[in-house]
C-alpha cells in the first residue's frame with residue numbers, strides 16, 4: 001500500500017529539481033495592477049524558463065489580468081500569496097471558435113484552449129498560495145443555468161439568441177498527454193467549466209489545492225481525471241457546481257480509450273457539489289484501482305455517485 005507514495009514523491013522531486021531558476025513575470029512586462037493584459041508577458045517569462053532548461057515562472061503579490069496561458073515542459077507557474085490572476089472574460093480572447101463534439105452532438109465550442117493548457121508535456125506544475133480566478137459567470141450565462149436566466153431577464157429577453165450552441169466552455173486547467181504534473185496549494189475559483197481535467201496523463205500529484213465555484217454554476221466539476229494513471233489527490237478542498245471529483249475514461253465508445261487507474265484520494269474535504277467522488281458518466285476505457293480514504297464529505301448531494309449511459313461505457 002505504501003509504494004505509491006514513494007513513486008509519486010519521486011515524480012514531485014523531479015519537477016522541483018528541474019525548476020531551479022525563477023522568472024518573475026513583472027520583469028517581462030506583466031502588470032501587477034491588473035489594468036493591462038499580461039498574457040504576452042507571461043508567455044515571454046515561460047519562454048525564458050524554457051530557454052534556461054526549465055524554471056519557475058513567478059507571479060509576485062499583485063492583481064493580474066490574463067488571456068489563456070499555454071504551459072511548456074519543465075515549467076512551474078508559481079502564484080505568490082497575495083497574487084490574484086484573473087482570466088479575461090472577453091470571449092474574443094478565446095478564439096478561434098471551432099465545431100466540436102460535446103455530449104454526443106456537434107456544437108460550436110470555445111474549448112480549443114483551457115484558461116491554462118498543457119499538451120504533450122513533461123514535468124509541469126502550478127503552485128503557490130495565490131488565487132487563479134476564472135471569472136466563470138461570463139461563461140455560465142452562455143448555457144442553460146440560473147446565470148443565463150438572470151442574464152436574459154436583465155436584457156429583457158425571454159428567449160436565447162444565437163449563443164445557445166456555444167455550450168462548450170474552456171476548462172480551467174486542461175492537461176492532455178502529459179507526464180508528471182504537480183498542482184500544489186493554489187486556489188482555482190469560478191471556473192468556466194471543469195476546474196482541473198487531466199486526460200491521458202501519467203503521474204499527477206494534486207496536494208493542498210482549493211477549488212471553489214458556486215453550487216449553481218453549471219458543470220464546474222472540481223477534478224476530473226480522464227484515461228489517466230498514477231494519481232494522488234490529497235488535502236484538497238472542493239466546492240463545485242457539479243461533481244467534486246469525477247473519474248472518467250472517455251466519452252465516445254467508438255474510440256479506444258485507456259482506463260483511469262491507480263488513483264488515491266485522501267485527507268480531503270468535499271463541500272458542495274453533486275457527487276463527492278463520482279465515477280462516470282463517461283468511462284469507456286474503464287476505471288480501476290481507486291482508493292478513497294480519510295475524507296470528509298459534508299456538502300455534496302451524494303457521497304459516491306456511479307453513473308453511465310449507453311455509448312459512454314455502459
Ligand SMILES: *[C@@H]1O[C@H](CO)[C@@H](O)[C@H](O)[C@H]1NC(C)=O
Nearest residue numbers: 151152153154155156157158
Ligand atoms: C429592460 O426594461 C426595463 C423596464 O422597461 C428598462 O428600464 C431597462 O432599461 C431595460 N433593459 C434593457 C437592457 O433594455
Ligand SMILES: *[C@@H]1O[C@H](CO)[C@@H](O)[C@H](O)[C@H]1NC(C)=O
Nearest residue numbers: 003004230261262263264289
Ligand atoms: C493500485 O494502485 C496503486 C497506486 O495507487 C499501485 O501501487 C498498485 O500496484 C495498484 N494495484 C493494482 C492491483 O494494480
